[in-house]
Amino acid sequence: MTTTNRTEHTLQVLVLGAGYAGLMAALRLAPHARVTLIDPSDRFTERVRLHELAAGRTDVTHPLSRFLRSTGVSHIAARATAIDPAAREVTTDDGRRLPYDRLVYALGSRTATAHAGERAHTPESAAALHKRLQDGPGSVAVVGGGLTGIELATELAESHPEWTVRLHSAGDIGESLSPRGRDHVRTVLGARGVRIEEGHRVVHADELDADAVVWAASMIPNSELAAAAGLTLDPSGRIAVDEALRSVSHPEVYVAGDAAAAGTRRAGTLRMACATAIPTGAHAAASVIAESRGREPRPLNFRFFAQCVSLGRHDGLVQPVHADDTPHARVLTGRPAALAKEQVVRSTVRFLSLVGRRSRRQAPPA
CATH class of the missing domain: 3.50.50.60 (FAD/NAD(P)-binding domain)
Known part of the structure; x- marks a missing residue:
């Protein structure tokens, strides 16, 4: 009886997209909700390494199971094809109709x-x-x-x-x-x-x-699914959100990563990047959790620190920036910058793995 009651009152959250933002949101939500992650691939792609893949790197992906194992997050290997905000359902290309209490839209962007x-x-x-x-x-x-x-x-x-x-x-x-x-x-x-x-x-x-x-x-947001569902977009085509990353037209939908027209007072409008995807994924999850507990979510608090560029395998550039992403005069270059960029890239996967391990420790008993 106890298990049934807990299940009946567990928040159902669908997360669309298993990139940096979506995976982060799913892992952060795992101890607090019943989370279903919808993405056609069973692997997480390090998008920031795609130029290395073009040059000959063997692989830039990791199995999703590495992050999701024992967290309680269910992965459905399918593509979302429609959102019905009135019914609170997502339709997938394999014919499923999946209900949700809250939806996290993290479908990212693509090259124009x-x-x-x-x-x-x-x-x-x-x-x-x-x-x-x-x-x-x-x-x-x-x-x-x-x-x-x-x-x-x-x-x-x-x-x-x-x-x-x-x-x-x-x-x-x-x-x-x-x-x-x-x-x-x-x-x-x-x-x-x-x-x-x-x-x-x-x-x-x-x-x-x-x-x-x-x-x-240039990059364009993957916001077509949102537009078809009637969510409000901003002039750039990104989904208009409030300070908690809720859709301004459909507050039961949270948006993270490149598809969100997110911004802060210090940073201005956030650019599309891994550096903004992970923090917005974490914040969308925090906002869902706060709301589910009857609290008003806190505004997104974000500032930029640096732009890191790899220039081949042996050179690089670390450009410190102001909070609004405008550059400082000083830079780090050469081999030290290449090593710094590599550590930044590795740290994203390490951090996602760490969040997954924390979610496993906090996961409620089955």
Whole structure:
């Protein structure tokens, strides 16, 4: 009888997406709710390592079971195809209709590929890009002078010196960096033989004389499912949320990661990044828990600290930033920066594993 009563009053939470934000939210919620994680893959992908996968790294994924084991979180290997806020149900591509009391929307973002052409690749298709590079020497054009494009260009030039690499940017490369940081990036790209072409926006792959084109120019949120369900979006296409990361139109839906138009007074609007996905995933979980206990959730408290860029396997850049992500003048470069970036990347998986272990210790008896 005791078990039945506990089950009847357990909050049912669905989490859509098993990336940085969704996995964090599911693990944090596990001791406090009945959590179902919906994602078609049974593996967690280190998205921040996709440029390494393109260059030849064997694998950048980890089995979800490594994090979810004995936490009580159920994983459904399916894709969410519809949300019915009135019925509080999610439909999946295998025909299930899953009820929820609260929904955490953490479907992230993807690289914008409009007018990309048949030769084009994205960081998400890194494995296919690596296979293409193995077919033989040629020329590759990376489109996008932001941090993702910089990492891809340097990684590909270092790992595939037989290929000619160009980096195309509509503005200056590394615009988010300090002058000293941009100078270091230019020096490293030049040393790797990467040709930089700035001041021209590439619209279609056919504009470029290259055997392969890699698009890394901009990210767009995976918010189509939310829009179809009637959730309010902001002008950028991200889901409009309040300070607790609740949808402003459907407060039973919490949004974490790149799909959320989240912001704080100190940081401003949060950029799409692993650095913001994990904290917003944790905060969405904390807000659900607080609400379930009859308390008003606290506002998101976040500030930026640094931008970390890998420049191949032996060089890097750590750009300290102000709370609003604007750069300080000082930078860390070279091998120490490469080691620092690697530790930051490793720490994300370690932290998720740690949260999983804590959830296992706190999990209620079956």
